[in-house]
Amino acid sequence: MVTSAATIGASLLVAGPVQAAAAPQQAATVSALTSVSKARAAKQKSRANYAVRYAYKQIGDPYRYGGTGPGSWDCSGLAGGSWRKAGVKLPRTTQQIYRAVKFKVSWKGAVAGDLLFFYGGKSHMGIYVGNGYMIHAPGSGRRVKKVKLNSYYKRNFSGAVRPGY
Template sequence: MASHRRPKQPSRTRVTVLTATAAAAVALSSQAAQADPQPSKKDVKSEVDKLYEQAEQATEKYNGVKAQQDKLQKEVDGLQGQVARGQGELNELRKGIGAVASGQYRSGSLDPSVQLFLSGDPDTFLERAATLDQLSGKQAEQLRTIADKQRRLAQQRAEAAGKIQDLADTRKALGEKKDEIKGKLAKAQELLNTLTAKERAAMEAEENSRASRGNERTDLGNDVPASQRGAAALAAAQAKIGSPYVWGATGPSSFDCSGLTSWAYAQAGQSLPRTSQEQANAGSRISSQSGLKPGDLVLFYGDLHHIGLYAGNGTVLHAPKPGANVRYESINNMPFMFGVRV
Protein backbone atom coordinates (compact mmCIF):
# COMPACT_ATOMS: atom_id res chain seq x y z
CA MET A 1 0.00 0.00 0.00
CA ALA A 2 1.35 3.41 -0.98
CA SER A 3 2.43 5.56 1.88
CA HIS A 4 1.01 9.09 2.30
CA ARG A 5 3.85 11.44 3.16
CA ARG A 6 3.27 15.11 4.02
CA PRO A 7 4.81 17.56 1.51
CA LYS A 8 8.07 19.08 2.59
CA GLN A 9 7.65 22.59 4.04
CA PRO A 10 9.87 25.35 2.56
CA SER A 11 12.72 26.35 4.75
CA ARG A 12 12.68 29.61 6.69
CA THR A 13 15.57 30.91 4.49
CA ARG A 14 13.68 30.25 1.27
CA VAL A 15 10.57 32.00 2.56
CA THR A 16 12.66 35.03 3.48
CA VAL A 17 14.27 35.22 0.01
CA LEU A 18 10.92 34.91 -1.77
CA THR A 19 9.39 37.58 0.43
CA ALA A 20 12.28 39.99 -0.17
CA THR A 21 12.12 39.39 -3.94
CA ALA A 22 8.39 40.06 -4.03
CA ALA A 23 8.82 43.21 -1.97
CA ALA A 24 11.55 44.49 -4.30
CA ALA A 25 9.36 43.82 -7.33
CA VAL A 26 6.50 45.74 -5.75
CA ALA A 27 8.83 48.61 -4.85
CA LEU A 28 10.21 48.82 -8.39
CA SER A 29 6.73 48.76 -9.85
CA SER A 30 5.70 51.55 -7.50
CA GLN A 31 8.77 53.64 -8.40
CA ALA A 32 8.11 53.13 -12.09
CA ALA A 33 4.54 54.22 -11.64
CA GLN A 34 5.63 57.32 -9.68
CA ALA A 35 8.59 58.26 -11.97
CA ASP A 36 8.29 61.48 -13.93
CA PRO A 37 7.16 60.83 -17.48
CA GLN A 38 9.27 61.91 -20.46
CA PRO A 39 8.84 65.67 -20.84
CA SER A 40 6.24 66.60 -23.42
CA LYS A 41 6.86 68.80 -26.45
CA LYS A 42 5.09 71.62 -24.63
CA ASP A 43 7.33 71.25 -21.57
CA VAL A 44 10.46 71.13 -23.71
CA LYS A 45 9.43 74.22 -25.67
CA SER A 46 8.69 76.14 -22.48
CA GLU A 47 12.08 75.26 -21.00
CA VAL A 48 13.93 75.96 -24.25
CA ASP A 49 12.24 79.36 -24.56
CA LYS A 50 13.25 80.15 -20.99
CA LEU A 51 16.86 79.16 -21.69
CA TYR A 52 16.92 81.25 -24.87
CA GLU A 53 15.63 84.27 -22.96
CA GLN A 54 18.28 83.77 -20.27
CA ALA A 55 20.92 83.46 -23.00
CA GLU A 56 19.75 86.74 -24.51
CA GLN A 57 19.90 88.45 -21.13
CA ALA A 58 23.46 87.20 -20.73
CA THR A 59 24.22 88.30 -24.30
CA GLU A 60 23.29 91.91 -23.59
CA LYS A 61 25.50 91.84 -20.49
CA TYR A 62 28.27 90.34 -22.62
CA ASN A 63 27.79 93.14 -25.16
CA GLY A 64 28.13 95.73 -22.41
CA VAL A 65 31.33 94.17 -21.07
CA LYS A 66 32.71 93.86 -24.61
CA ALA A 67 32.06 97.56 -25.26
CA GLN A 68 33.83 98.40 -21.97
CA GLN A 69 36.77 96.22 -23.00
CA ASP A 70 37.06 97.98 -26.35
CA LYS A 71 36.97 101.38 -24.62
CA LEU A 72 39.63 100.36 -22.09
CA GLN A 73 41.85 98.97 -24.84
CA LYS A 74 41.75 102.31 -26.66
CA GLU A 75 42.58 104.15 -23.43
CA VAL A 76 45.48 101.80 -22.70
CA ASP A 77 46.82 102.18 -26.24
CA GLY A 78 46.56 105.97 -25.96
CA LEU A 79 48.36 106.08 -22.60
CA GLN A 80 51.10 103.75 -23.78
CA GLY A 81 51.57 105.97 -26.83
CA GLN A 82 51.85 109.04 -24.61
CA VAL A 83 54.41 107.29 -22.41
CA ALA A 84 56.48 106.25 -25.44
CA ARG A 85 56.44 109.79 -26.86
CA GLY A 86 57.21 111.30 -23.46
CA GLN A 87 60.12 108.94 -22.95
CA GLY A 88 61.52 109.94 -26.32
CA GLU A 89 61.24 113.64 -25.43
CA LEU A 90 62.89 112.96 -22.06
CA ASN A 91 65.76 111.17 -23.73
CA GLU A 92 66.33 114.16 -26.03
CA LEU A 93 66.34 116.54 -23.06
CA ARG A 94 68.85 114.36 -21.28
CA LYS A 95 71.06 114.36 -24.35
CA GLY A 96 71.12 118.15 -24.19
CA ILE A 97 72.18 118.15 -20.57
CA GLY A 98 74.73 115.45 -21.34
CA ALA A 99 76.29 117.64 -24.04
CA VAL A 100 76.65 120.48 -21.53
CA ALA A 101 78.25 118.12 -19.02
CA SER A 102 80.71 116.81 -21.63
CA GLY A 103 81.81 120.32 -22.54
CA GLN A 104 82.32 121.30 -18.91
CA TYR A 105 84.20 118.11 -18.17
CA ARG A 106 86.62 118.74 -21.02
CA SER A 107 87.21 122.27 -19.76
CA GLY A 108 87.81 120.96 -16.26
CA SER A 109 84.87 122.78 -14.66
CA LEU A 110 81.94 120.41 -14.33
CA ASP A 111 79.04 122.44 -13.00
CA PRO A 112 77.81 121.15 -9.60
CA SER A 113 74.26 121.45 -10.88
CA VAL A 114 75.05 119.11 -13.72
CA GLN A 115 76.89 116.76 -11.38
CA LEU A 116 73.80 116.61 -9.21
CA PHE A 117 71.55 115.94 -12.21
CA LEU A 118 73.78 113.16 -13.41
CA SER A 119 73.39 111.54 -10.01
CA GLY A 120 69.85 110.66 -11.09
CA ASP A 121 67.94 112.85 -8.63
CA PRO A 122 66.83 116.05 -10.42
CA ASP A 123 64.01 116.62 -7.90
CA THR A 124 66.54 116.93 -5.08
CA PHE A 125 68.57 119.20 -7.30
CA LEU A 126 65.65 121.57 -7.81
CA GLU A 127 65.19 121.84 -4.04
CA ARG A 128 68.84 122.83 -3.61
CA ALA A 129 69.32 124.72 -6.84
CA ALA A 130 68.96 128.13 -5.19
CA THR A 131 72.13 127.49 -3.21
CA LEU A 132 74.24 126.75 -6.28
CA ASP A 133 75.82 129.95 -7.54
CA GLN A 134 77.16 128.21 -10.60
CA LEU A 135 73.65 127.39 -11.94
CA SER A 136 72.80 129.26 -15.11
CA GLY A 137 69.22 130.22 -15.97
CA LYS A 138 69.22 128.02 -19.05
CA GLN A 139 70.47 124.97 -17.14
CA ALA A 140 67.89 125.50 -14.41
CA GLU A 141 65.12 125.63 -16.97
CA GLN A 142 66.39 122.48 -18.69
CA LEU A 143 66.56 120.54 -15.44
CA ARG A 144 63.16 121.78 -14.32
CA THR A 145 61.68 120.64 -17.65
CA ILE A 146 63.28 117.21 -17.26
CA ALA A 147 61.99 116.82 -13.71
CA ASP A 148 58.46 117.79 -14.77
CA LYS A 149 58.63 115.35 -17.67
CA GLN A 150 59.74 112.56 -15.35
CA ARG A 151 56.85 113.22 -12.99
CA ARG A 152 54.31 113.22 -15.81
CA LEU A 153 55.72 109.99 -17.19
CA ALA A 154 55.48 108.35 -13.77
CA GLN A 155 51.82 109.41 -13.53
CA GLN A 156 51.04 108.16 -17.03
CA ARG A 157 52.74 104.84 -16.35
CA ALA A 158 50.73 104.41 -13.14
CA GLU A 159 47.49 105.28 -14.94
CA ALA A 160 48.31 102.87 -17.76
CA ALA A 161 49.07 100.12 -15.23
CA GLY A 162 45.66 100.66 -13.60
CA LYS A 163 43.87 100.58 -16.95
CA ILE A 164 45.72 97.39 -17.90
CA GLN A 165 44.51 95.75 -14.68
CA ASP A 166 40.96 96.92 -15.40
CA LEU A 167 41.30 95.47 -18.87
CA ALA A 168 42.41 92.12 -17.48
CA ASP A 169 39.42 92.05 -15.10
CA THR A 170 37.08 92.95 -17.96
CA ARG A 171 38.45 90.17 -20.14
CA LYS A 172 37.87 87.71 -17.32
CA ALA A 173 34.26 88.88 -16.94
CA LEU A 174 33.83 88.61 -20.70
CA GLY A 175 34.98 85.01 -20.65
CA GLU A 176 32.58 84.18 -17.83
CA LYS A 177 29.63 85.69 -19.73
CA LYS A 178 30.63 83.81 -22.87
CA ASP A 179 30.71 80.53 -20.93
CA GLU A 180 27.29 81.30 -19.42
CA ILE A 181 25.76 81.92 -22.84
CA LYS A 182 27.28 78.78 -24.32
CA GLY A 183 26.03 76.77 -21.35
CA LYS A 184 22.45 78.00 -21.78
CA LEU A 185 22.46 77.27 -25.50
CA ALA A 186 24.00 73.82 -25.01
CA LYS A 187 21.35 72.92 -22.43
CA ALA A 188 18.61 74.11 -24.79
CA GLN A 189 20.02 71.92 -27.55
CA GLU A 190 20.11 68.91 -25.24
CA LEU A 191 16.42 69.40 -24.52
CA LEU A 192 15.61 69.75 -28.23
CA ASN A 193 17.49 66.51 -28.89
CA THR A 194 15.03 64.64 -26.65
CA LEU A 195 12.23 65.34 -29.14
CA THR A 196 11.42 63.20 -32.12
CA ALA A 197 11.90 64.59 -35.62
CA LYS A 198 8.11 64.97 -35.90
CA GLU A 199 7.92 66.91 -32.65
CA ARG A 200 10.79 69.19 -33.67
CA ALA A 201 9.10 69.88 -37.00
CA ALA A 202 5.85 70.73 -35.21
CA MET A 203 7.68 73.06 -32.85
CA GLU A 204 9.39 74.80 -35.76
CA ALA A 205 6.06 75.21 -37.55
CA GLU A 206 4.58 76.71 -34.40
CA GLU A 207 7.53 79.11 -34.13
CA ASN A 208 7.17 80.14 -37.77
CA SER A 209 3.50 80.86 -37.27
CA ARG A 210 4.46 83.71 -34.95
CA ALA A 211 6.04 85.66 -37.74
CA SER A 212 5.82 86.66 -41.37
CA ARG A 213 9.12 86.35 -43.18
CA GLY A 214 8.70 88.75 -46.07
CA ASN A 215 7.29 92.16 -46.92
CA GLU A 216 4.63 90.65 -49.15
CA ARG A 217 3.11 88.69 -46.26
CA THR A 218 3.10 91.46 -43.66
CA ASP A 219 0.63 94.31 -43.57
CA LEU A 220 2.57 97.27 -42.16
CA GLY A 221 -0.30 99.68 -42.62
CA ASN A 222 0.11 103.29 -43.67
CA ASP A 223 2.12 104.63 -40.73
CA VAL A 224 4.67 107.27 -41.74
CA PRO A 225 8.13 107.39 -40.09
CA ALA A 226 8.73 110.34 -37.79
CA SER A 227 12.02 111.19 -39.53
CA GLN A 228 14.14 110.34 -42.55
CA ARG A 229 16.68 108.83 -40.16
CA GLY A 230 14.09 106.42 -38.75
CA ALA A 231 12.90 105.55 -42.24
CA ALA A 232 16.47 104.83 -43.39
CA ALA A 233 17.19 102.67 -40.32
CA LEU A 234 14.03 100.61 -40.87
CA ALA A 235 14.80 100.18 -44.58
CA ALA A 236 18.30 98.94 -43.71
CA ALA A 237 16.90 96.40 -41.22
CA GLN A 238 14.27 95.24 -43.72
CA ALA A 239 17.08 94.38 -46.13
CA LYS A 240 18.36 91.93 -43.49
CA ILE A 241 15.15 89.92 -43.05
CA GLY A 242 16.13 86.24 -42.94
CA SER A 243 19.61 86.86 -41.50
CA PRO A 244 20.36 84.56 -38.56
CA TYR A 245 20.42 85.56 -34.91
CA VAL A 246 23.96 85.09 -33.54
CA TRP A 247 24.75 86.28 -30.04
CA GLY A 248 27.27 89.13 -29.95
CA ALA A 249 26.91 89.77 -33.70
CA THR A 250 26.52 93.27 -35.15
CA GLY A 251 26.20 92.47 -38.85
CA PRO A 252 26.30 92.66 -41.68
CA SER A 253 25.38 88.98 -42.16
CA SER A 254 24.19 88.04 -38.64
CA PHE A 255 22.89 89.93 -35.62
CA ASP A 256 21.70 89.82 -32.07
CA CYS A 257 18.83 92.12 -31.10
CA SER A 258 20.81 95.26 -30.23
CA GLY A 259 23.33 94.43 -32.95
CA LEU A 260 20.57 94.75 -35.54
CA THR A 261 19.26 98.08 -34.24
CA SER A 262 22.72 99.63 -33.86
CA TRP A 263 23.74 98.41 -37.34
CA ALA A 264 20.50 99.71 -38.91
CA TYR A 265 20.91 103.16 -37.42
CA ALA A 266 24.57 103.24 -38.39
CA GLN A 267 23.43 102.83 -42.01
CA ALA A 268 21.24 105.90 -41.42
CA GLY A 269 24.26 107.88 -40.18
CA GLN A 270 23.38 107.66 -36.48
CA SER A 271 25.63 105.97 -33.92
CA LEU A 272 23.88 104.07 -31.12
CA PRO A 273 25.32 102.51 -27.94
CA ARG A 274 25.94 98.77 -28.06
CA THR A 275 23.39 97.33 -25.63
CA SER A 276 19.60 97.44 -25.54
CA GLN A 277 19.67 99.01 -22.08
CA GLU A 278 21.90 101.85 -23.31
CA GLN A 279 19.89 102.29 -26.49
CA ALA A 280 16.82 102.79 -24.28
CA ASN A 281 18.30 106.22 -23.44
CA ALA A 282 19.34 107.14 -26.98
CA GLY A 283 16.37 109.40 -27.70
CA SER A 284 12.98 110.61 -26.52
CA ARG A 285 10.82 108.01 -24.79
CA ILE A 286 7.38 106.99 -26.10
CA SER A 287 5.28 105.38 -23.40
CA SER A 288 2.38 103.98 -25.45
CA GLN A 289 2.23 101.75 -28.52
CA SER A 290 -0.19 104.17 -30.15
CA GLY A 291 2.52 106.82 -30.25
CA LEU A 292 5.04 104.66 -32.11
CA LYS A 293 6.16 105.47 -35.66
CA PRO A 294 8.07 103.24 -38.11
CA GLY A 295 11.77 103.29 -37.31
CA ASP A 296 11.32 103.91 -33.59
CA LEU A 297 13.18 101.60 -31.22
CA VAL A 298 10.97 99.29 -29.17
CA LEU A 299 12.06 97.89 -25.78
CA PHE A 300 10.73 94.67 -24.25
CA TYR A 301 10.85 92.92 -20.85
CA GLY A 302 11.34 94.53 -17.46
CA ASP A 303 15.14 94.54 -17.64
CA LEU A 304 15.05 95.84 -21.26
CA HIS A 305 17.13 92.93 -22.52
CA HIS A 306 15.38 92.87 -25.91
CA ILE A 307 14.98 95.57 -28.56
CA GLY A 308 13.64 95.88 -32.09
CA LEU A 309 12.44 98.42 -34.65
CA TYR A 310 8.80 99.38 -34.97
CA ALA A 311 7.66 98.61 -38.53
CA GLY A 312 4.06 99.85 -38.38
CA ASN A 313 0.60 98.41 -37.78
CA GLY A 314 1.51 96.78 -34.46
CA THR A 315 4.50 94.99 -35.96
CA VAL A 316 8.11 94.93 -34.82
CA LEU A 317 11.15 93.96 -36.92
CA HIS A 318 13.84 92.31 -34.80
CA ALA A 319 16.47 89.61 -34.35
CA PRO A 320 14.40 87.40 -32.01
CA LYS A 321 16.57 84.76 -30.34
CA PRO A 322 18.99 81.89 -30.97
CA GLY A 323 17.75 79.59 -33.70
CA ALA A 324 15.60 82.26 -35.35
CA ASN A 325 16.16 84.78 -38.15
CA VAL A 326 15.54 88.51 -38.44
CA ARG A 327 11.79 88.82 -38.99
CA TYR A 328 8.58 90.74 -38.48
CA GLU A 329 6.50 89.81 -35.45
CA SER A 330 3.51 91.14 -33.56
CA ILE A 331 4.56 93.66 -30.94
CA ASN A 332 2.18 91.87 -28.57
CA ASN A 333 4.19 88.63 -28.62
CA MET A 334 6.53 90.11 -26.00
CA PRO A 335 6.00 92.34 -22.94
CA PHE A 336 6.25 95.88 -24.35
CA MET A 337 7.94 98.46 -22.11
CA PHE A 338 8.25 101.64 -24.21
CA GLY A 339 9.57 103.05 -27.46
CA VAL A 340 12.44 105.43 -28.20
CA ARG A 341 12.57 107.94 -31.02
CA VAL A 342 16.18 108.60 -32.02
Protein backbone atom coordinates (compact mmCIF):
# COMPACT_ATOMS: atom_id res chain seq x y z
CA MET A 1 0.00 0.00 0.00
CA VAL A 2 2.84 2.38 0.71
CA THR A 3 4.26 1.58 -2.70
CA SER A 4 1.05 2.53 -4.51
CA ALA A 5 0.75 5.75 -2.52
CA ALA A 6 4.32 6.62 -3.35
CA THR A 7 3.66 5.92 -7.02
CA ILE A 8 0.55 8.07 -7.02
CA GLY A 9 2.39 10.82 -5.16
CA ALA A 10 5.27 10.69 -7.60
CA SER A 11 2.97 10.95 -10.60
CA LEU A 12 1.27 13.97 -9.07
CA LEU A 13 4.60 15.64 -8.55
CA VAL A 14 5.58 15.01 -12.15
CA ALA A 15 2.20 16.14 -13.53
CA GLY A 16 2.24 19.44 -11.62
CA PRO A 17 5.29 21.07 -13.24
CA VAL A 18 4.35 19.86 -16.75
CA GLN A 19 0.94 21.54 -16.52
CA ALA A 20 2.50 24.69 -15.13
CA ALA A 21 5.00 24.78 -18.00
CA ALA A 22 2.18 24.42 -20.56
CA ALA A 23 0.52 27.70 -19.57
CA PRO A 24 3.41 29.97 -20.76
CA GLN A 25 3.60 28.01 -24.04
CA GLN A 26 -0.13 28.57 -24.65
CA ALA A 27 0.27 32.29 -23.91
CA ALA A 28 3.21 32.45 -26.33
CA THR A 29 1.14 30.70 -29.01
CA VAL A 30 -1.75 33.13 -28.56
CA SER A 31 0.71 36.04 -28.68
CA ALA A 32 2.32 34.68 -31.85
CA LEU A 33 -1.10 34.28 -33.50
CA THR A 34 -2.02 37.83 -32.53
CA SER A 35 1.19 39.23 -34.04
CA VAL A 36 0.63 37.20 -37.22
CA SER A 37 -2.92 38.56 -37.40
CA LYS A 38 -1.66 42.11 -36.89
CA ALA A 39 0.99 41.68 -39.58
CA ARG A 40 -1.60 40.25 -41.94
CA ALA A 41 -4.02 43.10 -41.22
CA ALA A 42 -1.25 45.67 -41.78
CA LYS A 43 -0.39 44.08 -45.13
CA GLN A 44 -4.06 44.07 -46.15
CA LYS A 45 -4.43 47.74 -45.19
CA SER A 46 -1.35 48.68 -47.19
CA ARG A 47 -2.71 46.85 -50.23
CA ALA A 48 -6.13 48.48 -49.78
CA ASN A 49 -4.54 51.93 -49.71
CA TYR A 50 -2.65 51.12 -52.91
CA ALA A 51 -5.84 49.89 -54.61
CA VAL A 52 -7.67 53.09 -53.61
CA ARG A 53 -4.83 55.30 -54.92
CA TYR A 54 -4.89 53.40 -58.21
CA ALA A 55 -8.68 53.76 -58.49
CA TYR A 56 -8.35 57.54 -57.97
CA LYS A 57 -5.99 57.68 -60.96
CA GLN A 58 -8.68 56.09 -63.17
CA ILE A 59 -11.27 58.82 -62.52
CA GLY A 60 -12.35 60.22 -65.87
CA ASP A 61 -11.62 57.03 -67.85
CA PRO A 62 -14.59 55.91 -69.97
CA TYR A 63 -16.87 53.02 -69.08
CA ARG A 64 -16.71 50.08 -71.46
CA TYR A 65 -18.67 46.86 -70.98
CA GLY A 66 -16.13 44.13 -70.24
CA GLY A 67 -13.40 46.74 -69.81
CA THR A 68 -10.49 45.67 -67.66
CA GLY A 69 -8.28 48.71 -68.37
CA PRO A 70 -6.10 50.43 -68.72
CA GLY A 71 -7.97 53.27 -70.31
CA SER A 72 -11.55 51.95 -70.04
CA TRP A 73 -13.35 49.97 -67.40
CA ASP A 74 -16.53 48.31 -66.29
CA CYS A 75 -17.32 48.19 -62.57
CA SER A 76 -15.75 44.81 -61.80
CA GLY A 77 -12.84 45.50 -64.14
CA LEU A 78 -12.02 48.66 -62.19
CA ALA A 79 -12.19 46.87 -58.83
CA GLY A 80 -10.20 43.90 -60.09
CA GLY A 81 -7.63 46.11 -61.82
CA SER A 82 -7.12 48.26 -58.74
CA TRP A 83 -6.62 45.27 -56.47
CA ARG A 84 -4.45 43.51 -59.06
CA LYS A 85 -2.09 46.51 -59.02
CA ALA A 86 -2.03 46.12 -55.23
CA GLY A 87 -0.97 42.47 -55.57
CA VAL A 88 -4.33 40.70 -55.13
CA LYS A 89 -5.89 38.76 -57.98
CA LEU A 90 -9.69 38.74 -58.08
CA PRO A 91 -12.10 36.89 -60.40
CA ARG A 92 -13.67 38.76 -63.32
CA THR A 93 -17.34 39.41 -62.53
CA THR A 94 -19.14 41.04 -59.61
CA GLN A 95 -20.80 37.80 -58.50
CA GLN A 96 -17.56 35.82 -58.77
CA ILE A 97 -15.69 38.43 -56.73
CA TYR A 98 -18.34 38.46 -54.00
CA ARG A 99 -18.29 34.65 -53.74
CA ALA A 100 -14.49 34.37 -53.86
CA VAL A 101 -13.62 36.91 -51.16
CA LYS A 102 -14.43 35.28 -47.84
CA PHE A 103 -14.08 38.35 -45.59
CA LYS A 104 -17.56 39.93 -45.68
CA VAL A 105 -18.26 43.35 -44.17
CA SER A 106 -21.32 45.42 -43.31
CA TRP A 107 -22.34 48.82 -44.64
CA LYS A 108 -21.21 50.46 -41.39
CA GLY A 109 -18.08 48.32 -41.13
CA ALA A 110 -16.67 49.33 -44.52
CA VAL A 111 -13.15 50.79 -44.67
CA ALA A 112 -11.14 52.19 -47.55
CA GLY A 113 -10.45 49.51 -50.14
CA ASP A 114 -13.53 47.40 -49.40
CA LEU A 115 -15.66 46.44 -52.38
CA LEU A 116 -19.32 47.43 -52.16
CA PHE A 117 -22.01 45.56 -54.10
CA PHE A 118 -25.41 46.81 -55.18
CA TYR A 119 -28.75 45.41 -56.33
CA GLY A 120 -30.22 41.98 -55.69
CA GLY A 121 -27.97 40.12 -58.08
CA LYS A 122 -24.86 42.03 -57.00
CA SER A 123 -24.73 43.36 -60.56
CA HIS A 124 -22.81 46.54 -59.73
CA MET A 125 -19.89 47.35 -57.48
CA GLY A 126 -17.54 50.10 -56.42
CA ILE A 127 -14.44 50.63 -54.31
CA TYR A 128 -15.06 52.33 -50.99
CA VAL A 129 -12.54 55.15 -50.53
CA GLY A 130 -13.61 56.34 -47.08
CA ASN A 131 -15.63 59.23 -45.68
CA GLY A 132 -18.84 58.00 -47.31
CA TYR A 133 -17.54 57.90 -50.91
CA MET A 134 -16.79 55.24 -53.49
CA ILE A 135 -15.18 55.16 -56.93
CA HIS A 136 -17.00 53.20 -59.61
CA ALA A 137 -17.52 52.82 -63.34
CA PRO A 138 -21.22 53.75 -63.55
CA GLY A 139 -22.32 52.54 -66.98
CA SER A 140 -22.39 53.05 -70.73
CA GLY A 141 -21.66 56.56 -71.95
CA ARG A 142 -20.31 57.60 -68.55
CA ARG A 143 -16.91 57.84 -66.94
CA VAL A 144 -15.25 56.46 -63.81
CA LYS A 145 -16.08 58.79 -60.95
CA LYS A 146 -16.14 59.31 -57.21
CA VAL A 147 -19.63 59.49 -55.73
CA LYS A 148 -21.18 60.14 -52.32
CA LEU A 149 -22.88 57.06 -50.89
CA ASN A 150 -26.32 58.58 -50.42
CA SER A 151 -29.62 56.94 -49.48
CA TYR A 152 -30.04 55.53 -53.02
CA TYR A 153 -26.88 53.46 -52.63
CA LYS A 154 -27.76 52.44 -49.10
CA ARG A 155 -31.21 51.21 -50.24
CA ASN A 156 -29.62 49.17 -53.04
CA PHE A 157 -26.64 47.87 -51.04
CA SER A 158 -26.38 44.07 -51.17
CA GLY A 159 -23.06 43.30 -49.48
CA ALA A 160 -19.39 44.14 -49.16
CA VAL A 161 -16.09 42.28 -49.03
CA ARG A 162 -12.55 43.03 -47.91
CA PRO A 163 -9.98 41.56 -50.32
CA GLY A 164 -6.37 40.93 -49.47
CA TYR A 165 -6.52 38.65 -46.42
